[in-house]
Amino acid sequence: MTETATEEKIKEAARIVFMEKGYAAAGMRDIATKAGVNLSLVNYYFRSKKNIFQIIMLEKMHIIFGNIIPYMVDENTTLEEKLNHIATVYIDTISEDPNLPMFVFSEFQKNPEDFSFLFPIKKINFNEISIIKQFKTIRPDINPAHFMLNFLGLTIFPFIAAHLFSKMNTGIFDNIQTVIKERKSFIPLWMKSILETNLTAK
Amino acid sequence: MTETATEEKIKEAARIVFMEKGYAAAGMRDIATKAGVNLSLVNYYFRSKKNIFQIIMLEKMHIIFGNIIPYMVDENTTLEEKLNHIATVYIDTISEDPNLPMFVFSEFQKNPEDFSFLFPIKKINFNEISIIKQFKTIRPDINPAHFMLNFLGLTIFPFIAAHLFSKMNTGIFDNIQTVIKERKSFIPLWMKSILETNLTAK
DNA sequence: AATTGTTTTAAACATTTGTTTAAAACAATT
């Protein structure tokens, strides 16, 4: 099956090039070259640049959301179990593809219209999923958006800032990959403290 | 002074266009059109695309770091005062330019070499600045990178995720701007809880 | 009023872009 072989070679090259340079700066010739393949073959197998981009983006969206939402929905785990599990799995997953969050957030912001193809994912009502319901019973006084922003901020932000921070030579972000891995066990504990924080205090 | 007027018109247009589309997707014609000015004038006043981009980027870097580092260095405030002050000022500042963090982080990642012009900023040794020293006396057991990642993650991440989250129709990120403003008072309290969290617990 | 210097314009420049074409190479089937 030479057909599938070259098609996959192109896809893998597209993953790397789009991820590194973003949609706008990525060239069809970059992809072809990285795949070690004739330029025309990229259009032959994937019709257009926008099309192959959307295929890669859909893949990435599944990784960044598909690995997290099933655990959030699970009615058979406690909130503490969810936080433990998700923090670990998520940091491990993204560590294999550290630019993924940046890629998804930044490409979405630049061309929100081009993401209509993933309306299936967008249909989830967070007020109905387990993790939010569990949070609401503990802290009915706080907007659950805070809870999600805190959890995802603590987990995802280090990946987004890693490049810049480690090249700034501050002396504290030198081996940031090691630091990020430590956070797998720290984040659930910090989240627990945050959950217990009294916000009405003067 | 018509000269300064058009030069500033071009600069302002460049700010908007670069911010919206990023370096690669931004065109010289986009900038000229948005400035209401002839295409050649962009090169006349700013020589090249890369040059005008670096001018804008330097501006943005000053906003995102210049507004935060002076307070971190200040030896005359307590850690609690610093957290209170920075959270408020920073959220207010970035709220006026919500795409700033995304812009800076993503453009840096794509072309780190093009940021050599800001080596002055990079010279700061975080181990010597007040906020880190204060943290170290309270929690010598934890890598200060965690402290900074937590604080900046809680503060900055909501801006990075806002676009995607609010368009996902989850039901909890509807008026995310209001939520973000609430965080000005919440984040210092959460940080205090995080600081007191025992991480050695089984 | 003539001259000088600066700003603006329209046109063109050479490259680079995504995409298409048509022929060649290859594989499989009859």
Place this chain on the structure above:
DNA sequence: AATTGTTTTAAACAAATGTTTAAAACAATT
């Protein structure tokens, strides 16, 4: 061995890119 269908190639396409040119318009000075 001839035919069919698929894959790969080289070349070309039109459109868009950043930049330059040279003339025009304008302002200021002598």
